[in-house]
Amino acid sequence: MNKRWIGLVLWSISLTFLGQNEEDIFRYSYLEALGSARSMGMGGAFGALGADLSCTTGNPAGLGFYRRGDLGITTGFASQKTKLRIKSQLGLGNKLSGATTNLGIALSYPSVNPDWPVSTLAVTYTKRANYNQSISSEEVIFESSLLDDFLNAAQGHQAGDLFYSLPFTGGLAWEAHLLDPDPNNNPTEYISAIPGGGVNTIKTIERTGDLNEMNIAFGTGLLETLYMGLTLGIVGVDFTEETSHQETPMPDSLNLSQWKFRENLNISGSGLNLKIGVIATATSWLRLGLAYHSRTFLSLTDEYSTGIESTFKDGNQYDVVSPFNQTEYVINTPSRWMVSAAFILGKAGVVSADYEYVNYANGQLKPTSFADSEAYDFAAENEALIVAYGSSHIARVGAEFRIQRAWRVRLGVGMETSPYTDAAQVAADATRYTASTGWGYRSEKWYGSMTYRRSWREQDLYLFSPDLVEAGKLGNTHGMVVFAVGFRL
Numbered sequence: 001m002n003k004r005w006i007g008l009v010l011w012s013i014s015l016t017f018l019g020q021n022e023e024d025i026f027r028y029s030y031l032e033a034l035g036s037a038r039s040m041g042m043g044g045a046f047g048a049l050g051a052d053l054s055c056t057t058g059n060p061a062g063l064g065f066y067r068r069g070d071l072g073i074t075t076g077f078a079s080q081k082t083k084l085r086i087k088s089q090l091g092l093g094n095k096l097s098g099a100t101t102n103l104g105i106a107l108s109y110p111s112v113n114p115d116w117p118v119s120t121l122a123v124t125y126t127k128r129a130n131y132n133q134s135i136s137s138e139e140v141i142f143e144s145s146l147l148d149d150f151l152n153a154a155q156g157h158q159a160g161d162l163f164y165s166l167p168f169t170g171g172l173a174w175e176a177h178l179l180d181p182d183p184n185n186n187p188t189e190y191i192s193a194i195p196g197g198g199v200n201t202i203k204t205i206e207r208t209g210d211l212n213e214m215n216i217a218f219g220t221g222l223l224e225t226l227y228m229g230l231t232l233g234i235v236g237v238d239f240t241e242e243t244s245h246q247e248t249p250m251p252d253s254l255n256l257s258q259w260k261f262r263e264n265l266n267i268s269g270s271g272l273n274l275k276i277g278v279i280a281t282a283t284s285w286l287r288l289g290l291a292y293h294s295r296t297f298l299s300l301t302d303e304y305s306t307g308i309e310s311t312f313k314d315g316n317q318y319d320v321v322s323p324f325n326q327t328e329y330v331i332n333t334p335s336r337w338m339v340s341a342a343f344i345l346g347k348a349g350v351v352s353a354d355y356e357y358v359n360y361a362n363g364q365l366k367p368t369s370f371a372d373s374e375a376y377d378f379a380a381e382n383e384a385l386i387v388a389y390g391s392s393h394i395a396r397v398g399a400e401f402r403i404q405r406a407w408r409v410r411l412g413v414g415m416e417t418s419p420y421t422d423a424a425q426v427a428a429d430a431t432r433y434t435a436s437t438g439w440g441y442r443s444e445k446w447y448g449s450m451t452y453r454r455s456w457r458e459q460d461l462y463l464f465s466p467d468l469v470e471a472g473k474l475g476n477t478h479g480m481v482v483f484a485v486g487f488r489l
Helices: 003-017 022-027 037-041 060-065 146-154 159-165 170-175 379-388
Strands: 070-086 089-110 118-130 133-142 179-181 190-192 199-222 226-249 256-281 286-293 297-312 317-321 325-332 336-344 349-359 364-366 391-403 407-416 432-442 446-461 472-488
Touching: 022 364, 022 379, 037 391, 037 407, 037 432, 037 446, 037 472, 060 118, 060 199, 060 226, 060 256, 060 286, 070 118, 070 133, 070 446, 089 199, 089 472, 133 472, 146 170, 146 179, 146 190, 146 226, 159 170, 170 179, 170 297, 170 317, 199 256, 226 297, 364 379, 391 432, 407 446
Parallel strands: none
Antiparallel strands: 070 089, 070 472, 089 118, 089 133, 118 199, 133 199, 179 190, 199 226, 226 256, 256 286, 256 297, 286 336, 297 317, 297 325, 325 364, 336 349, 349 391, 391 407, 407 432, 432 446, 446 472
16 A cells, blocks of 8 residues: 555545545644653653652653752744745745743652652643644645546536535535536536646745643652652643635636635544553662553544635636535554663762554544444544554663753654555655753752754645645744743642
């Protein structure tokens, strides 16, 4: 099964079921190691360390290292830059947004039992993914048109039924006079207003939203040797996508001047997951950590609508809109394992490393539990997920060095291997890389930090049906500058 076949399946599914496909599963599974300024400054390699609010989303056993309470916030700015290369054309986009990556409180409770000296309860808010993105391409010439997709879908349908059977695509094209009756008077056959000659295409995609978690976590330690922790994650999803696809026919002989296809998609929902972890102090200078993150069970609501505008040289203009569609469905994201090690360099600092494993093919899209027996089962989408996506290996390494008594300098790097299988035949370099640096100040009563973090990767992007056009190469760069302030309680 090759990439073109997979892409064609995705495209046909998205036109039929309004966007619920394996891309949704991947979107809510593809997370970034965001959190406190300290953990981000160390590249997210924090799984065997502790006494930080970011432990609630990594290895909650780290909460057992607290000896005092903690109240802190990490906030700043994020920039999502995109660079789209397609058919020798270059499209640039950038979207700026605020970024509160971590906010929370940890309360430590001393015990009269010397074997369990301190236990800590923490509540945090953490951003796990940033969906703000702007993608654009201008004056890309294709031999085929998006209308060819709408035409192929409309063939075989009576004209009076098009708006009901294809209300988001072919029905609108018919109402906007972009599909015309067959000249041979066949009532179920049509011709396109752009029968050939190519089109000049302009496309923009504007995305906003994020995936965040409210975490309630508990951590404790036995004999200051074995630490254990548990987190209940309450996940929130907010995603909006507005797409504009405009075409101008290349042949001057056509009556059609230009046309535009608009899509509006809003997805919101919530879910739950669990995280458990342990950390062992093997020696005074070595800590080892292990954490398991369960599937996230997401219940989502999808609101979708489309519209078409057409302008003709004879002065006629049309603007038609689709019905408003709302769909409820469930996504189960894949689980994760994380193995960590930290090397304590005395008062000089610490070096830490994490390895994380996730198999994106283990995600699942399905109807809600209240759906009837006739509800669509998403079998084709789940099969396409297994073919297109596979295992990713994530490595993170970070260091924190002490400068004088109160100052810290931090560095971190990371890499996540491509989530795609060989069968997907993705041309772009889908490996995600990260790098970060920062500094911190810590006293007995309060602390402050600043971190700059950058991640980048590439992916294939089709402006419309993969059966008609070649893929573009989309470069994504996510830059963040965050500041933290916190107080010891």
